Amino acid sequence: MSLRAAGSSDSPALTSPSNRLIIADSETNANLYFATGFLAPDPFIYLQSNNQSHLLMSDLELDRARSQSKVDQVHSYSDYQEKAKSAGIPRPGVADVVHRFILEQGFELDASAEWLVPNDFPLEYGDQLRECGHTLKTKAPPFFENRSLKTEEEVDAIRLAQQGVEATLDEVLDDLRQADIKDGFLYLDGKLLSSESIRRSLHIGMMEKGLLAQHTIVACGRDACDPHNEGSGPLRANEAIIFDIFPRSIESRYHSDMTRTVVKGRATDVLKRLYDTVLEGQMMGIAQVKHGADGQEIHKTITEHFEKQGYETGLRDGRMQGFFHGTGHGIGLDIHEPPRIGKIEQYLQAGEVVTVEPGLYYPEIGAVRIEDMVLVTEDGCRNLTSYPKELEL
Numbered sequence: 001m002s003l004r005a006a007g008s009s010d011s012p013a014l015t016s017p018s019n020r021l022i023i024a025d026s027e028t029n030a031n032l033y034f035a036t037g038f039l040a041p042d043p044f045i046y047l048q049s050n051n052q053s054h055l056l057m058s059d060l061e062l063d064r065a066r067s068q069s070k071v072d073q074v075h076s077y078s079d080y081q082e083k084a085k086s087a088g089i090p091r092p093g094v095a096d097v098v099h100r101f102i103l104e105q106g107f108e109l110d111a112s113a114e115w116l117v118p119n120d121f122p123l124e125y126g127d128q129l130r131e132c133g134h135t136l137k138t139k140a141p142p143f144f145e146n147r148s149l150k151t152e153e154e155v156d157a158i159r160l161a162q163q164g165v166e167a168t169l170d171e172v173l174d175d176l177r178q179a180d181i182k183d184g185f186l187y188l189d190g191k192l193l194s195s196e197s198i199r200r201s202l203h204i205g206m207m208e209k210g211l212l213a214q215h216t217i218v219a220c221g222r223d224a225c226d227p228h229n230e231g232s233g234p235l236r237a238n239e240a241i242i243f244d245i246f247p248r249s250i251e252s253r254y255h256s257d258m259t260r261t262v263v264k265g266r267a268t269d270v271l272k273r274l275y276d277t278v279l280e281g282q283m284m285g286i287a288q289v290k291h292g293a294d295g296q297e298i299h300k301t302i303t304e305h306f307e308k309q310g311y312e313t314g315l316r317d318g319r320m321q322g323f324f325h326g327t328g329h330g331i332g333l334d335i336h337e338p339p340r341i342g343k344i345e346q347y348l349q350a351g352e353v354v355t356v357e358p359g360l361y362y363p364e365i366g367a368v369r370i371e372d373m374v375l376v377t378e379d380g381c382r383n384l385t386s387y388p389k390e391l392e393l
Helices: 030-036 058-069 077-086 094-103 123-131 152-178 196-206 221-225 269-288 297-306
Strands: 020-024 042-047 051-058 073-074 115-118 136-139 180-182 186-187 219-221 240-245 256-261 314-316 318-321 328-330 337-341 353-356 359-362 366-369 372-376 379-382
Touching: 020 030, 020 094, 030 042, 030 051, 042 094, 051 058, 051 077, 051 094, 058 073, 073 077, 077 094, 094 123, 115 123, 123 136, 123 314, 152 186, 152 196, 152 240, 152 256, 152 372, 180 269, 196 219, 221 240, 221 359, 240 366, 256 269, 256 366, 269 297, 269 353, 269 359, 269 366, 269 372, 297 337, 318 359, 337 353
Parallel strands: 020 115, 051 073, 115 136
Antiparallel strands: 020 042, 042 051, 180 186, 219 240, 240 256, 314 318, 328 337, 328 353, 353 372, 359 366, 372 379
8 A cells, every 4th residue: 555645644735736637557657556545457537626636436446446545535437427428428438527527526617727637648538628628737747746755654665675675686696606607607506697597586586575676687798888788698707797676565666776786706907996986976976965955966076076087978989988877866656756866957855765876887898887775864865775885796
């Protein structure tokens, strides 16, 4: 169940206009799950107006929504479908049902009854509702302003997921520590270790701890120089291996996110210097995180540090090299949430959970990325990640 519903008594007030509409499934739409605390794989309708929240549910989910959701009122979709038929619509669709419900609630069809919808609101429904006379306005993330500011309960959920990640990675790195090196490749109990086999071990280990992981990155050598390359093939000794792990808790649905870079064997001196530079940059970034800090300035500080150490960013030999992604992002029910720490001015607020994850990528040397999650506070931040940062295993 959701740890906090939008508009609940322990949440900051929502900004005007107060009319909000979402039509989606809460399995994939984090805004809808945040607003309702109700998990369902099929689309349903959420409306909020005058500090009252409503669901329109199919008969299949009606009773469950009434017992499990955190909204004020749950209504039968089929009841309003019948009312639309009585009004002369022979085969009423979703927009017709929403229109009938809004009319019954006494809203006027003018700009004063403007409805905020997410920027991914279905175009078909939007067009149909406008044809019925409703005023819709899209809103970019965050759709619920208070969603970025985490309660202590939400922070605990993120931290609990992170503990599962750290325990699982520790198990896998123990395997790498015990692995043998033969002809430059890694073997455990006579079996060749690969990105795929290690990723499978990570996923199984996290599943056992109540975490669901997808697209986990276990990228070795040149593969890691593409930051979102999941990695493939045998793991090699004496080369950097990036582990980027960002599962979701099955119970709370909150994410964690951590990246570590390791070498099984001996890292070259140039790779060690690359690693030390990234670690220094990350610590500089974390030291700047606090309420009111500008993410653009944090990113600039790290970028300038890298450049001073001789690590420039740009297109070289047909591919981007250096530090060519953002420094961090918010995290919660989605793996990527506002705010961003990057090239655009954006100010941090106490209560946000953000990542700090600089990286440097050079195919002739290797790649290094190090990532922690931190809770923004009034005068600094609290690191929610405790896993060691050690290059060589």
